[in-house]
Amino acid sequence: MTSVQIFLHRFYDSDLFWKFRKTPAAVIAAAVLLVMVVCAVAAPLLAPHTPFDPGTLNLMDSRLPPAWLEGGTITYPLGTDEQGRDVLSTIFYGMRISLAVGVAAVLLSVVIGVTLGLIAGWFGGWVDAVIMRMGDVQLSFPTIMIAFFIDGITKAVMPTDLRELTRFYVVILAIGLADWVQFARTVRAATMIEKNKDYTAAARLSRVSTMRIVFTHVLPNTLGPVIILATLGLGVAILTEAILSFLGLGMPPTQPSLGALIRVGNDLLLSGEWWISMFPGLALVLLVLSVNIFGDWLRDALNPRLK
Amino acid sequence: MGVAIVSVRELGRRFDASAPLLQRLLTRAPRRFVNAVDGVSFDVEEGTTFAIVGESGCGKSTVTRLVAGLDTPTHGEVRCLNRTGNPLHMQMVFQDPVGSLNARWRVGRSIAEPMSSALPVAARDKRVVELLEIVGLKSSDAMKFPQEFSGGQRQRIAIARALAGEADVLLLDEPTSALDVSVQAQVLNLLKDLQDRLGLTYIFISHNLAVVRYMADRLAIMYLGRIVEEGPAEVLFEAPAHPYTRQLLDTVPDVDNPRRNREPQAFDIPSPLNLPTGCTFHPRCPLATDVCRRQRPVLRNRPNGSRVACHAVAD
Ligand SMILES: Nc1ncnc2c1ncn2[C@@H]1O[C@H](COP(=O)(O)OP(=O)(O)OP(=O)(O)O)[C@@H](O)[C@H]1O
Ligand code: SF4
Ligand SMILES: [Mg+2]
Numbered sequence: 001m002t003s004v005q006i007f008l009h010r011f012y013d014s015d016l017f018w019k020f021r022k023t024p025a026a027v028i029a030a031a032v033l034l035v036m037v038v039c040a041v042a043a044p045l046l047a048p049h050t051p052f053d054p055g056t057l058n059l060m061d062s063r064l065p066p067a068w069l070e071g072g073t074i075t076y077p078l079g080t081d082e083q084g085r086d087v088l089s090t091i092f093y094g095m096r097i098s099l100a101v102g103v104a105a106v107l108l109s110v111v112i113g114v115t116l117g118l119i120a121g122w123f124g125g126w127v128d129a130v131i132m133r134m135g136d137v138q139l140s141f142p143t144i145m146i147a148f149f150i151d152g153i154t155k156a157v158m159p160t161d162l163r164e165l166t167r168f169y170v171v172i173l174a175i176g177l178a179d180w181v182q183f184a185r186t187v188r189a190a191t192m193i194e195k196n197k198d199y200t201a202a203a204r205l206s207r208v209s210t211m212r213i214v215f216t217h218v219l220p221n222t223l224g225p226v227i228i229l230a231t232l233g234l235g236v237a238i239l240t241e242a243i244l245s246f247l248g249l250g251m252p253p254t255q256p257s258l259g260a261l262i263r264v265g266n267d268l269l270l271s272g273e274w275w276i277s278m279f280p281g282l283a284l285v286l287l288v289l290s291v292n293i294f295g296d297w298l299r300d301a302l303n304p305r306l307k
Numbered sequence: 308m309g310v311a312i313v314s315v316r317e318l319g320r321r322f323d324a325s326a327p328l329l330q331r332l333l334t335r336a337p338r339r340f341v342n343a344v345d346g347v348s349f350d351v352e353e354g355t356t357f358a359i360v361g362e363s364g365c366g367k368s369t370v371t372r373l374v375a376g377l378d379t380p381t382h383g384e385v386r387c388l389n390r391t392g393n394p395l396h397m398q399m400v401f402q403d404p405v406g407s408l409n410a411r412w413r414v415g416r417s418i419a420e421p422m423s424s425a426l427p428v429a430a431r432d433k434r435v436v437e438l439l440e441i442v443g444l445k446s447s448d449a450m451k452f453p454q455e456f457s458g459g460q461r462q463r464i465a466i467a468r469a470l471a472g473e474a475d476v477l478l479l480d481e482p483t484s485a486l487d488v489s490v491q492a493q494v495l496n497l498l499k500d501l502q503d504r505l506g507l508t509y510i511f512i513s514h515n516l517a518v519v520r521y522m523a524d525r526l527a528i529m530y531l532g533r534i535v536e537e538g539p540a541e542v543l544f545e546a547p548a549h550p551y552t553r554q555l556l557d558t559v560p561d562v563d564n565p566r567r568n569r570e571p572q573a574f575d576i577p578s579p580l581n582l583p584t585g586c587t588f589h590p591r592c593p594l595a596t597d598v599c600r601r602q603r604p605v606l607r608n609r610p611n612g613s614r615v616a617c618h619a620v621a622d
Contacts, residue, residue, distance in 0.1 A: 197406035199417070201377045202465075205398055206421035206472055220411045 019301045026297035029290040036287055040095035047092040048077075051085035052254075058084050063268075066275050079275040082268060087275060090261055091283045097257040098287070101171055101250075102238040106230050108176025109237075113183025114226060118214055120184065121191025132188070135181040143178035143240050147249050150174045164252050171250050175237050182229055190222035224302055231295035235288045242284055258284040311350035312389055312508060313357075313374060313476065319382030320344040320369050324580060341579050343369040345532040346383070348606075351476075351525070353390075354502065356509040358519045358540070360555065361529035364579065367512045368402055370529075371478045374510060375399050389475060398469035399478040402512075404461035404485055408453040414464050415439075415449030421472030438467040443493060458485040466494060470501070476508045483518065495521060516556065520544055528552045531579055531587045534606065538613025548615045550592045586618065594619045 011017055020026055039046055050056050062084040065072045072079060078087040120131040154163050154170055163170075194200065194217065203213045242259030244250035246266075251257040253264055258280045265277025325331060325338040344366040351357040359367045372378040374385055375397050387395040398421060401407040408417050415435045422431050436446040442463040453461055462485050469477055479498075483491040495518065501507055513519050519526065523540040528551060536549040547553045585602050589595040596618070604616045 197409075198401035198403060199407055199409045201372075201375075202399065202401070202407060202468065203420060204377065205375060205474075208420065217409050217412075221409070 016301055020297075023297055023301075025293055029293035029297070032286060032290040033294060036095060036283075036290070037099065039092050040099050043089075043092040043096045047086075047089035048075075049086035049089040051089045051093065060084070063273050063276075065273075066279075078279045079273075081265065081276045082273075087279050090256065091258070091280055094256055094258040094261045094280055095283060095287060097168075097251055097255060098238050098241060098259070098284070101168065101175070101241045101257060102234050104172045105175035105179070105237045105241070106233045108172060109179040109233065110183055110226060110230055112176070113180035114187050114219070114222070116180065117184040117187025117222070118191055118218065121188035122195055122210075122214055122218065124192075128188070131184065135184055138178070138181050141178070143175060144243070144247070144249075146178050147171075147174040147244050151249050164254065167250075167252055168255065171241060171244060174244070175240050178240075179233055179237065182233070183226060186225045186229060187222045190225065191218050194218045194221045228295065228299045228302055231298055232292065235291040235295065238284070238291070239288050258287070310353045310390055312353045312387065312395060313351040313510070314386040315350075315370075315374065315383070316348050316386075317383035318344055318347040318370065318373060318380050318385065320366075320373060320378065321381045339580055342532050342582075343579065344373065344380075347529075347532075347534055348383075349525075349527055349534065349537055351508060351510060353508055354506040355524040356502065356511050356522050358511045358513065358523035358526045359529060360513070360516065360519055360526060365529040366532045367529060368480055371399065371480050371510060371512065375478055387476070395476050396472065396474045397476045397478060398472040398474040400462070400465045400469050400480060400482040402480040402484075404458045404465060407465045408461055410453055412452075413449065414451055414453060414456075417453075418449070418464065418468045418471050421468060421474075434471065435467075438471055439464075441470070441497060442467045443490060459487065459490060462486060463490070463494065474507075476510065479509055479511045481512055481514065484514065491518070498522070528555065531582060533587070533616070534614075535588065535617070536613065536615045537606070538609075538611070542611050542613045546611065548609065548613065548620045549617050550594050550619070551588050554591075586616075 020030075044050075061076065061080050062082050064076050064080045064084075066077065066079045066087075069079075076086045076088070078091070080086055081090070116131050116135075120128040150170055150173060154166070158166065191214075200213055200217055203217060238258075241250055241257055242262065245257050245259030246263045248263065251260045253260060256264065261280035262277045262284070265273070265275075265280065268276050320343050322341045322343055323338070324341045326334070326336050330336070331338070347366075347370060349357065359370060361367055369378065373380050374387065376385070376387075377399075387397065389395055408414070415432070418435045418438055419431045422434065426434075432449075435449050439446055439448055444460065444463060444467075448456075448464075453464070456464065462482060466482060469479075477498075482498075483494055486494060498509065499522070502509065509522070511519070511522055513522075520540065525538065526540045526543045527534045527537040528543070528549065529535070530551050536543060536547070536552045543552060544556065547556050583590055584600060586592070586595070586599040586604050589599040592599065598618050602618070604618050606614045606616045607620075608614055609620075
């Protein structure tokens, strides 16, 4: 057997996979999530239209209702928006951006939080105090406020076109910076426990460097809860991005995430074209819900104490 | 022989055992300190076994951690230099076999950790298998995780890891307490054999006086953080001078003399937070007098090579 086969075999035999198969909600959530991620990642291949290529748009086709309503056509299954873009295709591309922002923001929080948590937990003393008080301060600022703040700064220092280009990264930064504290707290607590175990003392006697002890011994022992928190954090990050975009602080209409699509469609809600905002809204709910259900299951399965 | 490679002088370690600040402020409780180790001095000669004996909480583990440099003394000093004046390489077998291995590392990786990184991987793997077999485990055990072993097996893994370091000094904190008798004998014989072949130095802690008698060249008896008697093992076992040593040895089943006189045993073990005045042993001592309650006895040398801290023992 190749090592990949061995790995798959172990995975299939594992306790975790067994628990997974016994939990229908988790299986359904994972399946929905998988489909949505595939649609998002392969949007250029799978989407029926290319909504962001102005050359392919036909203004004659704007504001068409979904296929099953009067006036709808199967060419645009979920209807079109005011510029004649296919709603289903914009959702594929929108999920792509929502997921990319969410994953990148969570990764940023994880890197910052895990690093600071390891440092605080291992060194203790005033280093620990400074880092954890920084976390307390951080937690007393809502994400939205940080986003407003960063948005204000970029407005002041960047020309408009550059701002549009860097918007994606600015949103990631705003969300990622806001969410590191929970990772730092969890990792710090786990680090303090591992630090006091005798195996780290044994490593010190064997003259293993502090860096090496922290990275090879302590870090792997803290990652279980980090993976759980990161999964749950992904749902929050996607939602935060949607809120920021809805408020006009997130992704621009030229590069719309699900939240930006809802914002654009929202203006047309009163004139009866409900599908333009409702379907991206449904996609957002489905995405966040399946992430959260899967994250909840993962938490219960991996670490019953963390409830 | 005869070179003291570990020298401990007036060693002290005080722990802060106070309640948390807020609680202290609310209840006006004073700060409290525990002198876990207080004024301990001894030398360990190269190639010998130095045993530390005493009841739970008397500071044995704290002394070994201080000697290993894993903890910093609040008083006194530890000097660990080899013949050429270089720092000693030490390895330790810890008392608690659960925390002494990383739960996420395969056992083989843990055992290989002290080995030099200059050693090729194949040579390291071979050595791991050798060590596993030496401590009575199977070579296939290298691929398992610590949770798959019993406490006694984990302790043997910890011993294999300590041996892998090729250290000058092994600090053994109750290394065989979780082992059953046959395995215990096997491990003790192994340690003795390695000492003879490699000239290793051991600092050995055990509750089991029969084991200590078998292993130790010198022996220190500790009571509430202090050494009350210290000397060559045969002197202490044949002619114990301190009342506490005599009480301890009395609990060892003596096959030759089953009806040896038993001294009365009091049961109130004083708290290290609130030490008795004078000789800390006086509440339990059958020979205690007024002097003992007022004045703390110092360790004095005796002609037979031991040291005793007791007012009732003549020089
Ligand atoms: N980190 C610590 N903080 C506070 N008190 C401590 C600490 N470590 C040890 N002590 C106290 O110091 C004293 C000596 O502890 P130590 O572990 O050295 O005893 P021991 O002789 O090894 O006991 P045992 O035979 O039970 O292992 C005890 O009263 C203990 O409560
Ligand atoms: S000094 Fe006094 S109390 Fe202490 S051991 Fe000796 S006789 Fe007993
Ligand atoms: Mg101990």
